[in-house]
Amino acid sequence: SAVISQKPSRDICQRGTSLTIQCQVDSQVTMMFWYRQQPGQSLTLIATANQGSEATYESGFVIDKFPISRPNLTFSTLTVSNMSPEDSSIYLCSVEGDRLRSGNTIYFGEGSWLTVV
Amino acid sequence: DAKTTQPPSMDCAEGRAANLPCNHSTISGNEYVYWYRQIHSQGPQYIIHGLKNNETNEMASLIITEDRKSSTLILPHATLRDTAVYYCIAAFWSYQLTFGKGTKLSVIP
Numbered sequence: 001s002a003v004i005s006q007k008p009s010r011d012i013c014q015r016g017t018s019l020t021i022q023c024q025v026d027s028q029v030t031m032m033f034w035y036r037q038q039p040g041q042s043l044t045l046i047a048t049a050n051q052g053s054e055a056t057y058e059s060g061f062v063i064d065k066f067p068i069s070r071p072n073l074t075f076s077t078l079t080v081s082n083m084s085p086e087d088s089s090i091y092l093c094s095v096e097g098d099r100l101r102s103g104n105t106i107y108f109g110e111g112s113w114l115t116v117v
Numbered sequence: 118d119a120k121t122t123q124p125p126s127m128d129c130a131e132g133r134a135a136n137l138p139c140n141h142s143t144i145s146g147n148e149y150v151y152w153y154r155q156i157h158s159q160g161p162q163y164i165i166h167g168l169k170n171n172e173t174n175e176m177a178s179l180i181i182t183e184d185r186k187s188s189t190l191i192l193p194h195a196t197l198r199d200t201a202v203y204y205c206i207a208a209f210w211s212y213q214l215t216f217g218k219g220t221k222l223s224v225i226p
Contacts, residue, residue: 004160042204043161043216092160105151106214108160 002027002095004109012115013083020079021112023093028073031096033106034066038089046091049076083116090114121205126221129199135192137220139205142186148209150181152190154201155219161204164190195224 003026013019023032032049047055047068055068069077080087090111097105122140129135141150152164165172165179167188172179178191192199204219 042218045214090158094160097163105163105166107163108153110160111158113158 002029002097002107004093004095004107006091006093006109006112008112009110010113012117015084015116017083018079018081019083019114020077021091021093021114023076023078023109025074025095029095030073031106032070032076033094034068034076034078035092035094035108036089037092037111043092046078049078080114083114085116088114088116121207121217123203123205123217123220125218126223128223128225129192129195131197131224131226132194135190135195135199135222135224137190137192137203137205137222138187139190140187141205141207144185144207145209146185148207150179150185150188151204151206151208151214152177152179153204153206153214153216154199154222155204156198156201161216164203195222197224197226200224 005024007022034046035043036046037043045058046061046066047057049055049068049070051070051073065081067079090113092111093109094106097107149166149168151166153161154164155161165174165177167179167181181188200223202219202221204216206214208214
């Protein structure tokens with residue numbers, strides 16, 4: 001499986017500020033995704049990070065609030081803008097595995113825990 | 118994606134097999150069954166997936182019924198480190214995974 005590194009792993013942020021989360025993969029991947037997991041809840045897909053084009057957002061998530069970059073096939077960033085306490089969540093980067101070796105599956109990073117105060 | 122139904126929680130004695138059921142009665146013919154688990158405060162970990170045939174890897178076995186309306190994840194010898202929330206997901210493509218509430222498995226010493 002791919003090795004996925006996320007930074008920061010944990011942060012406490014002030015209300016109204018923005019934070020950028022980085023996701024680095026040890027191999028080139030076509031598909032990268034960003035998920036959110038609010039406290040006590042399951043995972044929710046935010047968007048698909050497309051290399052060379054704008055991200056594709058799921059219902060309820062907008063680019064102004066969660067801008068995403070995907071400059072190459074191994075790296076992506078998610079920014080949480082103008083944060084409020086409701087944005088306190090784990091943010092997870094995930095990537096599609098090598099279809100030839102692992103079939104049709106995706107792998108997750110360890111997540112970035114954000115607490116907004 | 119087809120909806121899945123899992124029991125909210127289960128206990129299993131350490132060293133025994135953990136059998137986690139999942140119902141996916143509306144699954145379509147080309148939807149896979151995926152299993153992930155999430156140990157507290159960590160990212161979800163891929164376990165196994167299958168389409169029709171039973172599958173086995175170093176972590177677990179996946180038994181899918183012939184009509185594909187349900188499946189069972191088997192951890193053959195549960196350890197305390199297997200305590201986690203287990204998610205069963207039915208999806209056409211891996212990146213269209215919709216996570217439900219899963220089953221909280223507690224492995225008891």
